Amino acid sequence: MTSRRVVPLPPRVDVAIVGAGPAGIATALSLVRSDPGWADRLVVLERTVFPRDKICAGGLGARADQLLAQLDVQLDVPSVPVHGLTLHLPAGTRCARSELPIGRVVRRFQFDEGLARCARDKGIAIVEGASVASLHPDGSHVRIVSSKGEVLTRVVVGADGVGSVVRRALGLPAGQYRAQAVEVDTHEAERDEPRDILRFEAMDRGLTGYCWDFPTLVAGEQKVCRGAYVLRFGPEPRDAARTLDAYLVSRGLDPRAFPHKRYAERGYVRSVRYARPGWLLVGEAAGVDPVAGEGIPQALSYGELAGRYLHERFAQRDLRFEDWSHRVAWAFFGKDLRFRARMVEMFYGRDRPWLERVLVEQPWFLHCGVEYFAGRRVPRPWLWRLGWFAMRTWAASILSRSG
Numbered sequence: 001m002t003s004r005r006v007v008p009l010p011p012r013v014d015v016a017i018v019g020a021g022p023a024g025i026a027t028a029l030s031l032v033r034s035d036p037g038w039a040d041r042l043v044v045l046e047r048t049v050f051p052r053d054k055i056c057a058g059g060l061g062a063r064a065d066q067l068l069a070q071l072d073v074q075l076d077v078p079s080v081p082v083h084g085l086t087l088h089l090p091a092g093t094r095c096a097r098s099e100l101p102i103g104r105v106v107r108r109f110q111f112d113e114g115l116a117r118c119a120r121d122k123g124i125a126i127v128e129g130a131s132v133a134s135l136h137p138d139g140s141h142v143r144i145v146s147s148k149g150e151v152l153t154r155v156v157v158g159a160d161g162v163g164s165v166v167r168r169a170l171g172l173p174a175g176q177y178r179a180q181a182v183e184v185d186t187h188e189a190e191r192d193e194p195r196d197i198l199r200f201e202a203m204d205r206g207l208t209g210y211c212w213d214f215p216t217l218v219a220g221e222q223k224v225c226r227g228a229y230v231l232r233f234g235p236e237p238r239d240a241a242r243t244l245d246a247y248l249v250s251r252g253l254d255p256r257a258f259p260h261k262r263y264a265e266r267g268y269v270r271s272v273r274y275a276r277p278g279w280l281l282v283g284e285a286a287g288v289d290p291v292a293g294e295g296i297p298q299a300l301s302y303g304e305l306a307g308r309y310l311h312e313r314f315a316q317r318d319l320r321f322e323d324w325s326h327r328v329a330w331a332f333f334g335k336d337l338r339f340r341a342r343m344v345e346m347f348y349g350r351d352r353p354w355l356e357r358v359l360v361e362q363p364w365f366l367h368c369g370v371e372y373f374a375g376r377r378v379p380r381p382w383l384w385r386l387g388w389f390a391m392r393t394w395a396a397s398i399l400s401r402s403g
Contacts, residue, residue, distance in 0.1 A: 007125050008127070009127050009148045009150075010151060012153070013043050013151060015041065015043075016042070016043055016044075017042065017045070017159055018157065018158055019161060019164075020045075020116055020119075020159075021159060021283065022112070022296055022300050023159040023303045024044055024282070024283070025124075026299065026303025027304075028307070029071040029118070029304075029307065030071060030303055030306065031307040032122050032124060034311035039124055040123070043151065044124060045144070045146055046129075047130060047132065049129050050113045050128060051109045052109060052113070053109055054109050055108070055262075057227055058107055058111070058225065059294070060103050060105065060296055060297075061294075061372075062101065062102055064103070065103075065104075067301060068300065070304060076114075077110040077114045080104060080105045080195065081196060082102055082104055082197070082215075083197070084097035084198075084370060085102075085373075086193055086198070087202075087359060088199070089359060089360060090205060091359070091360045094359060094363065096367045098374065102370055102371075102373050103373055105215055107218070132146045133147065137278075138152065140154065141154055141278075142156045155280070155319060156279045156280075157282060158280070160285055162178075163264075169279075175269055177231060177232075177233060177344060178231075178232045178264065179230060179231045179267065179290070180229075180232065181263055181264075182240040182243075184226055184244070184248070184260055185223045185258065186257075189224070189251050198212070198213070199212060200212050207230065208233045209240070209243070214226075228243040229265075229293045230243055231267070233290075233344060241262065244260070268287030268289070268341055270329060270338050272287070272325070275321035282299070283299035286328070287337070288337070289337065291347060305331055364385055
């Protein structure tokens with residue numbers, strides 16, 4: 001472990017990454033993995049100082065750890081291993097378990113600090129407390145004005161989350177799928193799931209979202225992170241805090257006893273172009289899973305792809321980035337994001353009852369989700385049976401509505 005030191009902002013770099021979360025650090029790590037010389041050609045600007053307080057449920061599928069391994073990173077931080085998940089829906093309840101761990105629950109302030117430490121150990125410069133005030137095109141470069149000074153860069157990578165300064169500077173819309181989430185850390189309750197199970201509840205079909213219970217560790221003590229995710233989709237979206245309070249009461253807990261932590265999320269939209277010449281967006285600055293709000297694996301995937309892509313584009317001396325959105329859309333994680341974006345209207349719209357039937361009546365569906373969360377290959381027979389059942393049930397629902 002290297003000692004902490006104050007890193008000055010270099011006057012000129014080839015790549016400036018705004019945001020030192022998983023997407024930004026993964027981009028830097030991927031560049032350095034492509035060529036160690038990149039460590040001297042880039043800088044990461046982070047507006048806060050580590051360890052930073054990042055509000056997040058912290059669910060980390062094993063596929064995220066596989067991505068970290070691809071970046072030559074092994075992140076050992078306090079975590080709770082997870083072996084399965086449970087869905088509570090109006091159509092019924094379904095639980096899927098695995099003998100092997102499918103992931104873990106981490107505290108984001110520990111995860112992000114550990115990831116940044118790994119980047120520093122590889123020679124990557126992270127300038128903390130560098131809040132970006134403005135960005136200005138300057139010929140073939142971009143001039144970034146921050147609280148730590150100015151830097152001239154050939155490429156700006158926007159990895160600065162849902163409130164992205166880079167996205168606003170590009171003039172992009174906020175996005176079609178915006179969500180609010182509220183969470184609390186509580187003691188364990190009598191009717192909780194086993195501590196190796198993630199619990200999801202979506203009993204109210206009028207709610208475009210769900211509530212969750214994740215086992216977690218707070219200062220080494222066993223706690224449960226409980227929260228509500230509400231997608232602002234539809235005519236009258238619910239308030240996430242009130243949704244969570246009602247859920248806590250149903251779990252036998254007093255909402256007034258726990259500090260509430262609120263944050264926003266942005267979902268992926270295929271039609272948005274996430275790059276301009278010399279600029280590109282990654283992670284939640286671009287968009288993550290709109291259905292469930294999952295973001296850590298997607299952020300790491302964005303960054304891993306962006307690092308390889310930038311290395312390739314610099315080698316070709318082509319920084320127009322005309323195909324970045326296409327590269328994202330056709331990457332494996334991009335196909336997954338496109339699928340989830342299509343599922344928004346299906347799951348939170350009039351087709352929700354039949355989709356619930358698939359989830360509850362066909363155990364392979366949830367097992368597919370568990371295997372994917374774990375980064376393992378989903379057995380083809382499961383996919384075939386699920387696809388056939390889904391097509392049959394969907395057709396029946398369309399016929400019943402038309403009749």
